[in-house]
Amino acid sequence: MCITCGCNGDGHHLHGQEPHTHHHEHTARDGRVITLEQDILQKNQLLAERNRGFFEARGITALNLVSSPGSGKTTLLERTLADLHPDTPCFVIEGDQQTSCDADRIRATGVPVVQINTGKGCHLDAEMVNASVKHLKPTQDALLFIENVGNLVCPAMFDLGESARVIIISVTEGDDKPLKYPDMFHSADICLINKIDLLPYVNFHVDKMIEYARQVSHIDTFIQVSATTGQGMDEWYSWLKEKAGAAVSLE
């Protein structure tokens, strides 16, 4: 077999675009082995660190919001922005295309927003955030919310350069989510348990969910909220303000 192209050496095939016949040697000796040991995510990681440096220098707190589709990321954002902006300047990068109107919903709150066109993409990456930030131009000491694609698998491995990763789970989803998506929980810093207003109607045990989450992650802050009734939101805002206070730029 041709080790260059995997053909059977019958002489009729393409290498690249140019047809040729086989005169070259088919031995393992042609070819040079290069040892790389290169991290496949290195490029994303480097860019994420650049984003992180940019945010830190300006005292910007960047939050990467991850959840399953429909857990309430956009609703939670709408309420948060309505309550905090403009006293605390907020900016949004909208990366969820499940519903095309997410960016419009954010824009209606008066907060600057950039929509990332992820196409069929299942996660945001550091490069997309980098490009969006250049358009959005978040100001000093701002809160930058990044709504990731609704997906608890793929976004787990892509660092965006965020200051914290916020995982949102809703009580309509089942309390064993942490065991089903351990990687996502493992990479998160805080967990919001949303739609808590629906708790009486569903079979969801908050304690059990938290126990599972502790088994797969280092999350130490769990906040029960309802983005629609506003329950528990103050605790979320306190957490945000503490985070933002710690990030204030050195002017």
Next chain:
Amino acid sequence: MHELSIAMSIVDIAREAVEKAGAREVSHIELEIGQLAGIELRALDFAWSEAVRNSVLAHATKAIHHIPGEARCMECETVFSIQALHQLCPACSGPFTEVIHGKELRVHALTVH
């Protein structure tokens, strides 16, 4: 399916290596993928053919070295093998563990021409 972007990142890495070596293409590539790296091998295979088309990897064979999961207990320092992130320490049942192997996602080596 993040495996497609993983496959595309591998193509980028291979292209850079080929350019640097003044070569034309890659005939063989060896990957190291940890069992806890969050990669589904079937999905990677599926994405692969799409990602390598018309690239330096178009004719490359690929070999994958699987790296088993290994963790260290943060309480008692016992090192043990893990298949999933939520496993407790077999010695002290402690839940706090640090993954020391199994998260790898690397291009180990390439054969270029």
